[in-house]
Structure formats: structure tokens, C-alpha cells
Amino acid sequence: MEEYGGGNLLSEAMGSGPRVVVVEDCVEAPAAFVLHLLLKRALAGGGAVALLALAQPFSHYDRVLRKMGCNLSLHRKNGRLHFFDLQAFPGGPKGGAISDAFFRLYGDIQRVVDANRIAEHAGQFTVMIDDVSLLEVAAHGSVDDVLDFLHYCVTLTSEMNCSLVVLIHEDIYSSEGVGLLLHLRYIADLVIRAAPLSTGLAIDVHGQVSSFPLLVALANIITRIGVLHL
Amino acid sequence: MAEAAVRYLRDGRLEGEHAPALSVSGSLQCCPLAARAMLHVTAALASQAASGKSQARGLVIVAFDRSPEVYLDFMRRRGLDPNTFNRCVRILDCYSDPIGWKQKIQSQQHQESSVEPCSMDKENVTIFRSVKDVDKLMCSIIDLGRGFEGEGKIYFTIAIESISSMLKHASVSSISGLLSNLRSHDQTSSIFWLIHSDLHEPKFSRAFECLSTMVASVEPAVVDSVYEEEIPGNMSFLEKNYSNAKFYVRLKRRNGRVKHLYEELCVEGNDVKFISSPSVSAEVNQNLLPKVGLYISSSI
Numbered sequence: 001m002e003e004y005g006g007g008n009l010l011s012e013a014m015g016s017g018p019r020v021v022v023v024e025d026c027v028e029a030p031a032a033f034v035l036h037l038l039l040k041r042a043l044a045g046g047g048a049v050a051l052l053a054l055a056q057p058f059s060h061y062d063r064v065l066r067k068m069g070c071n072l073s074l075h076r077k078n079g080r081l082h083f084f085d086l087q088a089f090p091g092g093p094k095g096g097a098i099s100d101a102f103f104r105l106y107g108d109i110q111r112v113v114d115a116n117r118i119a120e121h122a123g124q125f126t127v128m129i130d131d132v133s134l135l136e137v138a139a140h141g142s143v144d145d146v147l148d149f150l151h152y153c154v155t156l157t158s159e160m161n162c163s164l165v166v167l168i169h170e171d172i173y174s175s176e177g178v179g180l181l182l183h184l185r186y187i188a189d190l191v192i193r194a195a196p197l198s199t200g201l202a203i204d205v206h207g208q209v210s211s212f213p214l215l216v217a218l219a220n221i222i223t224r225i226g227v228l229h230l
Numbered sequence: 231m232a233e234a235a236v237r238y239l240r241d242g243r244l245e246g247e248h249a250p251a252l253s254v255s256g257s258l259q260c261c262p263l264a265a266r267a268m269l270h271v272t273a274a275l276a277s278q279a280a281s282g283k284s285q286a287r288g289l290v291i292v293a294f295d296r297s298p299e300v301y302l303d304f305m306r307r308r309g310l311d312p313n314t315f316n317r318c319v320r321i322l323d324c325y326s327d328p329i330g331w332k333q334k335i336q337s338q339q340h341q342e343s344s345v346e347p348c349s350m351d352k353e354n355v356t357i358f359r360s361v362k363d364v365d366k367l368m369c370s371i372i373d374l375g376r377g378f379e380g381e382g383k384i385y386f387t388i389a390i391e392s393i394s395s396m397l398k399h400a401s402v403s404s405i406s407g408l409l410s411n412l413r414s415h416d417q418t419s420s421i422f423w424l425i426h427s428d429l430h431e432p433k434f435s436r437a438f439e440c441l442s443t444m445v446a447s448v449e450p451a452v453v454d455s456v457y458e459e460e461i462p463g464n465m466s467f468l469e470k471n472y473s474n475a476k477f478y479v480r481l482k483r484r485n486g487r488v489k490h491l492y493e494e495l496c497v498e499g500n501d502v503k504f505i506s507s508p509s510v511s512a513e514v515n516q517n518l519l520p521k522v523g524l525y526i527s528s529s530i
Contacts (some may be wrong), residue, residue: 185258
């Protein structure tokens with residue numbers, strides 16, 4: 001596999017310019033590596049990124065991306081990476097509404113997106129959320145508040161030449177109820193799913209990733225499925 | 231039969247009756263196609279209104295799922311010129327700022343923000359920022375509809391995309407009330423909406439079907455009972471379902487009979503095409519009047 005190049009399938013899928021990308025994974029096949037690849041790809045392409053991190057501190061991403069040849073500290077210093085440490089989200093005054101916390105967070109994101117848009121030589125802006133399942137936990141299970149926040153992030157993709165990449169753990173959601181997962185699949189232009197191999201573990205292959213490009217606005221529908229070996 | 235559905239909505243209401251209502255439903259397996267079917271009907275009705283062939287003088291689109299630009303682009307590709315579009319279509323933009331966050335940010339910043347939804351520059355697009363207030367939503371829809379020009383009584387058609395997005399902000403009962411009130415409003419010619427059936431409990435989807443006089447279901451062309459991960463690489467059914475679907479229509483006639491129609495729906499470039507299948511379509515006689523038996527016996 002082109003470990004640092006993102007793999008043919010990933011590059012191909014992202015090449016069609018999807019606005020909203022949903023990355024799904026499970027315990028047996030975590031897909032954090034997909035976020036790392038997309039993060040590196042976004043910064044290498046001259047764009048800027050707002051990374052909303054609920055899962056890990058900055059030092060973790062810095063360490064991982066450094067091994068992939070990408071200096072996150074430098075990008076952060078140059079204003080191309082905007083790191084939102086949300087491990088303590090929602091924070092704020094006790095008793096404050098969750099919706100108010102999401103509103104403040106969206107305001108911060110809109111400000112950095114706007115600042116990037118009016119900057120010289122502004123490239124593509126990517127908002128990345130790691131991960132939406134933790135966002136739901138931070139919102140005390142309020143799916144409506146999470147969906148409102150995500151909707152506003154999606155509106156940025158149509159108004160501000162922005163893309164949205166979110167990671168969600170599909171195996172924590174029941175197949176019977178309607179939850180965040182199903183709503184995300186509806187709004188996604190591209191779904192990237194990591195899953196274990198049906199044949200079980202292998203020495204040099206840890207899992208498989210498939211991509212399901214969905215409708216991208218009114219563009220032609222592209223369907224390609226492939227396997228990305230680790 | 232997509233054209234039958236369009237004609238049904240185009241012809242509008244009779245005096246003393248409620249406006250005809252079409253419910254378009256789809257699921258995740260073929261959701262892009264259900265959305266495209268909705269766009270097709272929307273564009274067709276806009277054209278009919280523009281050419282004066284419909285009872286309605288104009289179309290009010292209540293847009294929750296997409297930016298108004300999507301409708302503008304689609305209708306432009308369908309050949310509707312911008313002047314005609316501005317004359318015959320009004321968009322109530324519930325997508326750009328549904329709960330007023332952007333307006334709040336702008337007022338907090340006390341300055342002209344460069345983050346303006348593109349719809350603010352369009353004369354026929356009105357941003358709506360209180361989607362939780364269903365009464366206010368209804369008033370805004372009616373106000374837009376009354377704004378169409380013409381002589382005599384002005385009728386208008388209403389398109390809602392989608393009910394599923396509305397249900398994130400308001401209750402089933404309030405939205406049902408909204409749809410009923412819109413249907414009974416004396417200037418509503420017809421109304422149609424999109425609903426994603428798998429986002430709700432079946433009873434809610436059926437409740438909205440009961441409010442309609444025509445139901446169009448977009449269903450996957452190929453149904454594979456094996457979950458796709460078990461057959462890696464064999465995704466042909468997925469590919470098929472993203473470009474083809476089945477379009478079932480149930481139309482309740484005034485005489486109580488229910489007509490069943492079927493077409494195949496397929497994607498062609500940026501558009502969607504409906505292909506009739508006459509051998510499959512059937513008419514079902516359902517007499518809704520109770521049958522009364524009369525027995526006469528004689529004791530002689």
C-alpha cells in the first residue's frame with residue numbers, strides 16, 4: 001500500500017471532490033488512520049484544516065503525522081492547522097445548555113473558515129471531526145443538538161468551498177433504532193468504511209476499506225469499490 | 231408514472247375540495263434517487279406554472295435539505311430561464327440558517343460579515359430562521375404564495391423537502407397540522423413532500439401517507455439479502471441501486487378507487503428518466519363504500 005500516499009482508492013474517492021465525507025469504523029478495524037491520511041492530504045494540497053479533537057490531544061496527532069512526514073506543529077504555527085481541543089467539551093458555565101456550547105463552537109469554526117477564505121492564496125478548507133460518537137456523548141446523548149451543529153458545518157461546504165470529514169464508530173449503534181449513524185449516511189457524499197477481513201486476521205493485512213460514493217449534489221454518480229490493504 | 235403524478239398536481243384542486251397531496255418516500259438504499267425524483271417533479275411543476283398550463287401561478291419550495299442554489303442550477307439545466315424562474319418560483323430557505331445561528335453571530339460581531347448565504351442576493355429566496363415555530367413557517371409559506379402575480383384568484387403549489395428534516399425540529403402532530411392546514415388553504419393548488427422512510431418509525435411515515443392523496447415510493451432496483459461486507463468486491467447491486475430504482479405510485483381517485491402505477495427510474499447524466507412498464511402496472515378496484523346486504527323474508 002502507498003502508506004503515505006493515501007492509497008489509490010482513497011485518492012480516487014477524494015478526487016471527485018466530495019463535500020461531506022463520513023468515515024465509519026468498528027473496534028475490530030479502527031479507521032483513525034484514514035483521518036490521518038486525509039489530514040496529511042489536506043495540508044499537503046495547500047489547504048487549511050480545522051481539526052475538532054475529542055479523542056486525542058494534539059501531541060498524539062503531532063506524533064503520528066510526524067511519522068508520516070507531516071509537521072503539524074509547523075502548520076499550526078503558520079495558521080494552516082486550527083486545532084480545537086474538545087476533550088473537555090462542552091465545558092463552559094455549569095448548567096449551560098448544550099445547544100449554546102455547540103453554537104459557540106460553530107461560531108469559532110465559522111470565524112477561522114471565514115478568515116481563511118479572505119486570506120491570500122487560500123486553498124480548500126477542511127473541517128475534520130474526531131469523532132462524532134464522542135461528540136454525541138459530550139452532548140449527553142442529545143442527537144438533535146449534534147445534528148443541528150453538523151447541519152451548520154454542512155452549510156459551510158456549500159457556501160465557503162469547504163469540506164467536512166467526520167469519523168463515527170458504526171458498531172456502537174443498534175441496527176434497530178434510528179440514530180446519528182443513519183442521519184450521517186444520508187448527508188454524506190462519500191462513505192468510507194473500515195472493516196475486518198471476512199477471512200479473519202492475516203500477517204500483513206489488517207483489514208479492508210471500501211468507499212461508497214453517494215450523490216454529490218447533481219454531479220454524475222460514480223461507483224467504485226476497492227480494497228485498501230494495510 | 232411520474233408524468234401522471236405531475237399532471238395530477240398540475241390540475242390542482244376542485245372548488246370545495248382540499249388540495250391534492252403527493253408524498254414521495256425513499257430509503258437510504260436509493261436515497262439519491264428519491265431526492266432526484268422530487269427534483270424532477272419540482273422542476274416539471276415549475277415549468278407548467280411558467281407556461282400557464284397549471285392551475286397554480288407559481289411554486290413555493292420549502293427547502294430544508296439543500297441550498298437554494300441546487301434548485302436554481304437544476305431548473306436552469308432543465309431550460310427554465312432565470313426571469314421565468316424568478317417569476318414563478320419562490321424558495322423559503324430553511325437550509326442556510328434554520329435556527330438563526332448565523333444571524334446571531336453576525337449581530338454579535340457588529341459588522342458586515344462576509345459569511346452571507348448566497349441566497350441573500352436572490353430576489354426569490356427568503357431565508358427562514360425559526361424552523362421550530364411551525365405556525366410562523368406556515369405564515370411564511372402562505373405569504374410567499376400570495377406574492378405571485380396574476381389576475382383573479384392566485385393559486386400556488388407547495389413543495390417541501392423534506393418532512394424528515396422538519397421532524398428534527400418539530401413534532402409529528404404539529405407538522406401533520408401544518409400539512410392539513412396548507413391542504414385546506416383556499417389558495418393552495420397542490421402540495422407534495424419528500425420523506426425518508428427509514429429515518430422514522432413506520433407509524434409516522436404512514437401518518438404522513440394518510441395525509442396524502444397520492445403516494446410515490448422509490449425502492450431499490452436490486453435487493454440483496456446478504457449484507458455487503460460478507461461478499462467483498464461483489465457490489466454490483468449497490469452500483470445498480472445508485473443508478474436505478476423502482477417508482478411505485480398509488481393514486482386515490484375521487485370515486486374511491488386506488489390506482490397502482492409502476493415505472494423504472496434511472497439516472498442519465500444530471501437528470502433522471504422514468505421508463506414505463508405497462509405489463510406491470512395494474513388498476514386495483516377498491517370500493518371504499520360499505521357493502522349493504524338487503525334480505526327480504528316472508529312469513530307467509
